[in-house]
Amino acid sequence: MLDFASGGPPHRRRFHLVESSIFALLMLVGCSPTFNWRELRPEGTPLQALMPCKPETATRPVALDGGALNELRMYSCDTGGLTFAVSWLELGDSARVPAALNGWRRASLGAVRVDAARAEDPAAQWSGSVPGAAQALGLTVQGTDYQGKAVQMRALHFVRGTQVYQAAIYGPSLNDSGVIATFFDGLKLP
Template sequence: MSVPVPGATPRWSLLALCALSLLGACNPTFNWRELRPEGSPLQALMPCKPESATRPVPLDGRAPVELHMHSCDTGGLTFAVAWAELGEASRVSGALTGWRRASLAAVRLDPARGDDPTLRWNAVVPGAAQAQGLTAQGSDHQGRGVQVRAVHFARGTQVFQAAVYGPRMSDEVTATFFEGLKLP
C-alpha cells in the first residue's frame, strides 16, 4: 500500500498534465495551412480551417459575378480570401475599385475613401498583374473599433481579395498571411 506524501503529485495527475500540455501544443491559435481555391490559380496560407461560400455579387456595378469566398476566425481575427472570374479584362479596374470601397463600407467608413492614398500600403502578390493594399480603422456593427488590412489584386480576368479584420493586428501574423499569397 502506498502512502500519499504531502505536497507530492500523484502519478496520474502528472500524466494528465503532460497529456494536456501535448494537446495544447498540437492546437496552436494560428495553425497555418495552404489553401488552393478550386477554379483559381491562387495559393494562400490560412491560419485556421476555412469555411467556403459562393454568391453572386456586382463587384463593378454591372452584372453580378460568382464570388468564391474562404474565411475563418482565430485569435480574435477574421481571415478571408475571395476571388471572382469577370470574363472581360475591361471589368477588372472597376471591380477592384468597387471591392476596395466595399471593404471600407464593411467597417463603416465612407466608401469614397477607397482611392485615398493615406489608406494604402505597398502590397506585392507574386504573379499578380496589379495589387493594391488597403488599411483602415473603422467600427463593426456594434460600434466597436475594428481594423481592416486587405490586398486587392488581379491577373487576367480574375480579381482577388485577401483581408484580415479585427480589433488589433499583429504585424507578424498579417505578414505571414499576406506573404503566403501567390499566383504561380
C-alpha cells in the same frame, strides 16, 4: 510493505498513471498554436495562400462593377481575435476588371463603415504585392464592425487575367506584424 521500485502499491501506481495522462492531455491542449498555418489552394484558381486556421467557405452572387452577377467565393476563419479572409471571383471579361476592382475596394470600406471615397486616400494605402498578379492595391483603415465596435482592416486587392481577389485581416488591433506578414507574404499566383 511498499515497493518503491515499482512506484508503490497498485492503487498508487494507477493514480500516477491517471495523473500522468491528465498532465499529458493538458500539455497537448496548452501547446496547440493560436496560428496553425496551412496552405489554401482555392479550386478554380491558381492562387496559393496561407491561412492561420481551418477556413470555412461561402459563395454568393455579387455585381461589383454594376454589371452582371458573378459568383464570389470566400474562405475565412477566426483565430487570435482576428478574422482572416481570402476571396475571389471570375469576371470572364477583362474590360470589367478595373470597375470590379474599384467596386470591391469601395465595398471593403463600406463593410467597416468607412466612407468609400477613402479608397483613393493616400493615407489609407499600403504597398503590397503578390507574385504573379498584374496589379495589387492595399487598403488599411480603422472603422467599426456591424456591432459598432472599433475594427481595423488591412486588405489587398489584386488581379490576374479576369480573376479579381481580395485577402484581408480584420480585428480590434492589427499590431502583430509577424502574423500580418505571414498572411500577405503567403499569397502567390504561380
